[in-house]
Amino acid sequence: MFLRKKKGVVGLDIGSSAVKLVELKAAKGGRFGLLHAAHAPLSPEAIVEGTVMDSSLVVEVAQRLIQEQGVKNPSFGISLSGISVAIRKIQVPAMSEAELAESIHWEAEQYLPFDVNEVNLDYVVLGSDADTMDVLLVAAKKDRIADYTGIVTQLGKTPVLVDVDVFALQNAFEYNYGVAADRVVALVNVGAHIMNVNILAHGQSVFWRDIVFGGNAYTEAIQRELNLTREQAEAVKTGEQLGDHTPQTILGVLNGVSEDLAAELQKTFEFFYTTSSHDHVEEVVLAGGSCQVLNLDEVLKERLRARVEVMNPFREIEYSESQFPPEWLNRHAPSMAAAVGMALRTAGE
Numbered sequence: 001m002f003l004r005k006k007k008g009v010v011g012l013d014i015g016s017s018a019v020k021l022v023e024l025k026a027a028k029g030g031r032f033g034l035l036h037a038a039h040a041p042l043s044p045e046a047i048v049e050g051t052v053m054d055s056s057l058v059v060e061v062a063q064r065l066i067q068e069q070g071v072k073n074p075s076f077g078i079s080l081s082g083i084s085v086a087i088r089k090i091q092v093p094a095m096s097e098a099e100l101a102e103s104i105h106w107e108a109e110q111y112l113p114f115d116v117n118e119v120n121l122d123y124v125v126l127g128s129d130a131d132t133m134d135v136l137l138v139a140a141k142k143d144r145i146a147d148y149t150g151i152v153t154q155l156g157k158t159p160v161l162v163d164v165d166v167f168a169l170q171n172a173f174e175y176n177y178g179v180a181a182d183r184v185v186a187l188v189n190v191g192a193h194i195m196n197v198n199i200l201a202h203g204q205s206v207f208w209r210d211i212v213f214g215g216n217a218y219t220e221a222i223q224r225e226l227n228l229t230r231e232q233a234e235a236v237k238t239g240e241q242l243g244d245h246t247p248q249t250i251l252g253v254l255n256g257v258s259e260d261l262a263a264e265l266q267k268t269f270e271f272f273y274t275t276s277s278h279d280h281v282e283e284v285v286l287a288g289g290s291c292q293v294l295n296l297d298e299v300l301k302e303r304l305r306a307r308v309e310v311m312n313p314f315r316e317i318e319y320s321e322s323q324f325p326p327e328w329l330n331r332h333a334p335s336m337a338a339a340v341g342m343a344l345r346t347a348g349e
Contacts, residue, residue: 007346008024009073009077009346011344012077013078014148015042016047016193018335023071024344032317039332050144050193078163079162081196081210084144085210086119090137091133091135116139118141168337171341171342171345172311173313173341175340185283186306191215191288191290201278211265215289217261218233218253221256222254237254237290254294259303283308287337291334310334311334312333313337
């Protein structure tokens with residue numbers, strides 16, 4: 001899944017609150033340099049619960065980023081998550097590659113929550129013995145794929161890659177931090193609407209879940225409790241002081257939502273423990289535009305009894321500080337992890 005070929009891909013992460021764009025270039029020693037990186041907020045009515053409601057708004061924002069950055073590469077990748085995506089690890093009888101390709105749709109019908117004719121399906125063999133094969137199935141609804149690839153087409157670009165958020169996140173993590181071969185790590189991408197969870201056990205992805213919980217919950221709580229507008233609430237949730245509201249009052253509202261988020265993660269981890277041989281997640285690595293909410297990492301540390309770190313997807317990527325000021329990059333880095341993960345891939349993967 002992580003082999004590098006020649007043709008690079010521009011990672012375009014279209015979230016419900018922002019559009020993120022990343023393009024990398026090959027550097028010496030198998031490393032990569034940052035060619036383009038951009039981030040712009042998106043009106044909340046453009047994408048609602050993962051569904052594109054106003055593609056013209058998305059195209060307008062993405063087109064502006066492309067023009068400002070001077071992106072020439074025509075090959076773009078996008079990623080999906082939520083109820084339109086299903087990931088399953090299945091076991092099938094041992095067979096040849098050709099036999100598996102022929103039978104995979106029939107096998108998939110038994111495990112997927114969708115009509116197999118309504119999805120695009122991909123798979124990879126994880127391992128095999130004399131009798132059986134472990135296969136990772138990924139399916140995405142054709143209509144949802146068409147919505148997002150249609151945006152790329154409207155930009156005058158070519159959609160060459162459709163990824164899944166949890167695997168784009170994993171790609172960014174493994175390039176920057178290495179394969180976690182000695183521990184159980186949960187990658188948690190906190191978006192505005194969806195929280196993606198990918199648990200890695202000793203270097204292998206073993207559990208995936210998308211949870212309908214994200215940064216919007218903070219925004220709504222702040223609006224409700226402090227009587228603020230949405231724009232004001234968005235500013236407050238990352239620590240900006242506003243009006244007469246004391247830091248303690250703001251932190252109290254944020255911590256209440258963070259406790260709910262932590263409870264959702266705890267339930268997810270407990271389900272993982274009952275379905276695997278593992279009984280503890282040792283490390284939580286946060287990403288996504290909403291993971292920098294004030295004090296979230298501390299709430300998670302206490303509740304989950306795990307090390308908590310915010311991912312820097314540019315940690316091992318070379319860049320010019322004159323072109324990409326560290327302050328800007330640090331502020332936006334966690335929200336750009338999925339875009340970096342896509343940009344590390346190549347056309348045809």
